[in-house]
Amino acid sequence: MAQAQQDPSKLVAMITGASRGIGRAIALELASAGVTVAVLARAHRGRPDRLDKVVSEIELLGGRAMAVRADLRESAQVAAAVGQVLKRLGRIDLLVNNAGVFGGELQTTEVAPVIWRKVLATNLDGAFYCAAAVVPGMLTRGRGIIVNISSGAAVRTGFLNIAYGVSKAGLDRLTLGLHAEFGDAGLSCVSLSPPVTATETVRRLYRDQDTEGLAPPELTARALRRLLEIGPQRYGGQVVAVREFLREQGML
Numbered sequence: 001m002a003q004a005q006q007d008p009s010k011l012v013a014m015i016t017g018a019s020r021g022i023g024r025a026i027a028l029e030l031a032s033a034g035v036t037v038a039v040l041a042r043a044h045r046g047r048p049d050r051l052d053k054v055v056s057e058i059e060l061l062g063g064r065a066m067a068v069r070a071d072l073r074e075s076a077q078v079a080a081a082v083g084q085v086l087k088r089l090g091r092i093d094l095l096v097n098n099a100g101v102f103g104g105e106l107q108t109t110e111v112a113p114v115i116w117r118k119v120l121a122t123n124l125d126g127a128f129y130c131a132a133a134v135v136p137g138m139l140t141r142g143r144g145i146i147v148n149i150s151s152g153a154a155v156r157t158g159f160l161n162i163a164y165g166v167s168k169a170g171l172d173r174l175t176l177g178l179h180a181e182f183g184d185a186g187l188s189c190v191s192l193s194p195p196v197t198a199t200e201t202v203r204r205l206y207r208d209q210d211t212e213g214l215a216p217p218e219l220t221a222r223a224l225r226r227l228l229e230i231g232p233q234r235y236g237g238q239v240v241a242v243r244e245f246l247r248e249q250g251m252l
Contacts, residue, residue: 008228009034011145012089014082016040016072016130017099019050021199022149022217026096027054029221031063033228038085038092041099043069072099072126073118082133091141092134096224097127097171098149105160116163123167127174131189135182142186145232147224148175150191150239172239179237188232191239194220219246226251 013030017023018039027039037058041051051067058065066088070081085092100123103115131146138144153161154168171191178189198214223242226249227235246252 008225011093011228012036012038012085012091013094013096014038014040014068014085014092014130014134015096015098016126018054022194022197022220023096023098024050024054025217025221026098026224027065028057028061029218029225030228031058031065032061033225034063035094036089037063037065038068038089039065040068040070040072040081042071072129073121075129078126078129079133082130086137091137093138093141093143094145094147094228095130095134096147096149097130099123099126100149100167102164103161107160108162111161111163119161119163120167120170123164124170124174127171131174131178135178135187138187139182139185144187145228146175146178146187146189147227147232148172148189148191149220150175150193152193152195152241154193154239175239176237183233183236188236190227190232190235190237192220192224192227192242193239194223194242215242219243222246222251 013035015023015027015037018027019041027037031037039051039054051069055065055067068081068084070077072078082092101119103119106115127148134144148171150171151168153165154172175189175191178187195215197217197220199217220242223245227240243252
């Protein structure tokens with residue numbers, strides 16, 4: 001069954017890893033388009049909570065937002081977070097699985113089991129837990145969108161961390177599997193693959209290198225907004241490269 005195109009301004013979205021970087025940019029971009037946004041990240045004790053700041057920024061734009069705190073590595077916390085969003089906002093039309101960790105530039109022999117587990121648990125397990133928690137409601141309504149923020153590291157060796165690349169390759173396979181299983185029921189699942197982006201993490205990793213030419217986080221946010229505007233169902237199960245997509249749309 002083909003999914004009818006949706007007006008982005010009528011969507012309710014949950015965005016993981018939304019306290020900074022690409023997740024924050026996506027939250028602000030979608031809110032500016034009228035999307036009601038639930039921003040999710042882990043609680044950070046001992047320093048100002050960036051998630052609250054994102055909510056304040058959205059509200060200053062005239063948008064509607066709520067903050068949800070959860071450790072995506074814990075399925076029970078994910079289920080509780082989704083329950084909070086559903087209780088307050090009524091539904092989740094769009095899930096953006098953006099949360100992720102890199103783990104540093106490490107050769108395979110340097111990747112300790114604890115690092116491997118942390119990267120896979122955050123980047124892949126967390127995305128699966130979120131998808132599994134929101135899919136039932138989407139199936140009930142006969143529509144829904146899941147966007148997994150992937151990486152070129154899924155298919156290329158550029159970042160020296162095999163755990164990160166494997167986690168992103170798994171994320172793309174999750175996209176393919178969700179589309180195959182639920183595409184005919186009205187769900188759209190797409191992987192969106194950003195170029196190397198000037199986030200805090202990347203700047204910290206490459207502090208001795210020039211990062212000024214890297215893509216801003218807003219580039220991926222613009223691509224996602226455009227994807228929603230034209231209807232993501234035509235890209236179901238695919239990996240959409242941000243730069244190439246924006247060029248096709250005449251936006252770059």
